[in-house]
Amino acid sequence: MMPPARVLYTLLGAALLPWLPLRLWWRGQREPGYRAHIGERFGRYGGSERSSLGAPLFWLHAVSVGETRAAAPLVRRLRQDYPLASILMTHMTATGRETGRALYGDQVLQAWLPYDLPFAVRAFYAHFRPAAGFLIETELWPNLIAEARTRGVPVYLVNARLSERSARAYGRFSSITRPMLAALAGVAAQSQADASRLAALGAPQAVVTGNLKFDVNVPPESLELAEGLRISFGVGRRVWVAGSTRDREEALILDALARKPLPRGVLTVIVPRHPQRFAAVAELLRARAIPFKRRSDRHSAVSDDTAVVLGDSMGEMLAYYAAADVAFVGGSLLPLGGQNLIEPLAVGTPVLVGPHTFNFMEAAAGAIEAGAAQRVRDADALVAALAELLGNEVHRNAMSRAARSFHAMHAGAADRLWEWLAPRLPPRDAPVVNR
Numbered sequence: 001m002m003p004p005a006r007v008l009y010t011l012l013g014a015a016l017l018p019w020l021p022l023r024l025w026w027r028g029q030r031e032p033g034y035r036a037h038i039g040e041r042f043g044r045y046g047g048s049e050r051s052s053l054g055a056p057l058f059w060l061h062a063v064s065v066g067e068t069r070a071a072a073p074l075v076r077r078l079r080q081d082y083p084l085a086s087i088l089m090t091h092m093t094a095t096g097r098e099t100g101r102a103l104y105g106d107q108v109l110q111a112w113l114p115y116d117l118p119f120a121v122r123a124f125y126a127h128f129r130p131a132a133g134f135l136i137e138t139e140l141w142p143n144l145i146a147e148a149r150t151r152g153v154p155v156y157l158v159n160a161r162l163s164e165r166s167a168r169a170y171g172r173f174s175s176i177t178r179p180m181l182a183a184l185a186g187v188a189a190q191s192q193a194d195a196s197r198l199a200a201l202g203a204p205q206a207v208v209t210g211n212l213k214f215d216v217n218v219p220p221e222s223l224e225l226a227e228g229l230r231i232s233f234g235v236g237r238r239v240w241v242a243g244s245t246r247d248r249e250e251a252l253i254l255d256a257l258a259r260k261p262l263p264r265g266v267l268t269v270i271v272p273r274h275p276q277r278f279a280a281v282a283e284l285l286r287a288r289a290i291p292f293k294r295r296s297d298r299h300s301a302v303s304d305d306t307a308v309v310l311g312d313s314m315g316e317m318l319a320y321y322a323a324a325d326v327a328f329v330g331g332s333l334l335p336l337g338g339q340n341l342i343e344p345l346a347v348g349t350p351v352l353v354g355p356h357t358f359n360f361m362e363a364a365a366g367a368i369e370a371g372a373a374q375r376v377r378d379a380d381a382l383v384a385a386l387a388e389l390l391g392n393e394v395h396r397n398a399m400s401r402a403a404r405s406f407h408a409m410h411a412g413a414a415d416r417l418w419e420w421l422a423p424r425l426p427p428r429d430a431p432v433v434n435r
Helices: 003-026 036-042 065-070 070-079 092-107 118-128 142-150 165-172 172-184 190-198 220-233 249-259 275-287 316-321 342-346 356-371 379-390 393-409 413-424
Strands: 059-061 086-091 111-112 132-136 155-160 186-189 239-245 267-272 293-294 308-310 325-331 352-355 373-375
Touching: 003 036, 003 059, 003 142, 003 172, 036 111, 036 118, 059 065, 059 070, 059 342, 065 070, 070 092, 070 413, 118 142, 118 275, 132 186, 132 352, 132 356, 142 155, 142 172, 155 190, 165 172, 165 190, 186 190, 186 413, 220 316, 239 249, 239 316, 239 342, 249 267, 249 275, 249 308, 249 379, 267 275, 267 316, 275 293, 275 308, 325 379, 342 356, 352 356, 352 379, 356 393, 373 393, 379 393
Parallel strands: 059 086, 059 132, 086 111, 132 155, 155 186, 239 267, 239 325, 267 308, 293 308, 325 352, 352 373
Antiparallel strands: none
């Protein structure tokens, strides 16, 4: 029998059911991917026949772009040790699904994760019959996890992280959070702090394996693209990237640059986190009469008069960072938790972050302590730090070396995760049981 707290949770979800297709259609106005395969959100997976898939089938859930990239080392290990298996990757966002298609092609089957309603999650498990599931980072759904336990499907929370803020939020709903976390087959956490917070909420005792994002390879094509970008930006020109910026951060940065401009000739590259905001940022630049070029406009060159390049492209973030002298990682000027600062560290680019990095708390603190990153209090302090770094090659080079060393020092999470996970998975020659 379903516990009372989950009954209430499910009733609230059911009340929203008539509005969910409308919400997808509305979001699809800016991101057409949300209008594709809508039936999958409700457990209808007729387009991918289970009989045509290899066995066993392993399921990874990566909600959006960062989690999809972080899953790469685990995908590689599964393909290596289970060459005949199928790998299913589910997403919640259109950008996550697009990233998965770009990274993995036909190596994985892609689908939307169903909404967390009993009929939908039952249909999901009935169709795909996974041998095991892996939830990347912190994507927890009560009915999804409960149904897995009912069917005997082990579900692992891997590369797990939980900020203090999120832990407090989950703690307010302990009647539903505690049994949900207790139903997990195991937890592999990024840090001891993450493991402790999850355990306090009722999760199984976690093993600390580190952050998989330190093990994501930098593709050679990204470095080649970076060389081309650098040439197009102007040989000898100083370049800084504001990467993965969030709503209102671009305005804060542009206001600060207007108050205290950087030295003449410095090129600013702004890469918004979400593609649906590309047009809004372009309009912001036009309204301020700032000469800019869109990355998507391949026919016009970046001239000496171009002050800003708008990085309105997908899948090129590593190349932008590698082409820059300094990188600011967005989502950190406002209390949003910060985006992935490990990417610029991986290519040896000095990093600046704002005051709010709780999504990458350990990585940010460690990078700052190692001299690979600096924290700034606001947009004006960001501009001041940029002016100092762009004018001080010795300091930049020292931070670049520290970034590469810090990144290399934290590699190996994939090996530690697999060492813990492999004995818990079915033997490669084990018969597959249809659930």
